[in-house]
Ligand code: ADP
């Protein structure tokens with residue numbers, strides 16, 4: 001039996017813009033286990049990104065609780081949340097979010113430097129992870145000089161490199177053609193398994209979701225287990 005890494009209970013979230021309110025989460029509960037891969041699927045607009053942001057302390061729920069290894073996250077202040085994320089979480093998005101003016105190597109080193117790793121160690125670890133994702137030849141390339149698949153590989157190296165215990169991924173292969181998506185998914189999940197990193201991944205690709213350890217479906221503001 002795996003340990004629980006993240007547990008959400010009864011999350012609610014409504015967006016209000018002027019007189020329009022959108023009830024996105026109506027009591028979402030989920031449990032994610034250490035070292036395992038959880039897929040969250042659901043239609044466009046069903047609240048997948050909203051949920052992932054709340055799980056990652058990037059947004060706050062209106063009510064409900066998110067616990068990381070038993071510690072409540074929702075009451076933390078902004079600085080405590082930022083420190084928590086830097087120490088424990090990695091993020092991968094549909095759009096790579098690499099910094100345009102920096103090389104692949106510098107992009108992957110960045111979170112390590114922010115976390116206080118020395119320049120020398122950050123460089124060594126970034127080179128190791130860039131090699132693991134097959135980008136030895138691309139370390140000095142800027143994002144604009146890389147293909148879509150290469151950019152996502154760099155984004156995955158950046159997320160894995162600080163050895164977070166949990167990676168939250170929002171459609172990490174959503175911008176890639178099927179063949180590239182498959183290769184990047186395989187690389188991402190196998191490297192995470194090797195490091196013992198848990199993944200919660202939002203996707204609307206049912207084939208890829210089917211290769212995760214668990215699939216949760218979000219619909220009408222609630223989640224159901226597969
Ligand atoms: P998904 O990722 O499943 O496509 P989202 O979580 O992005 O869904 O969005 C869920 C719903 O909430 C959508 O109807 C969307 O338009 C709305 N929404 C998302 N973010 C905001 C926001 N910042 N302000 C207002 N409405 C939002």
Ligand code: MG
Nearest residue numbers: 048049050170
């Ligand atoms: Mg989304």
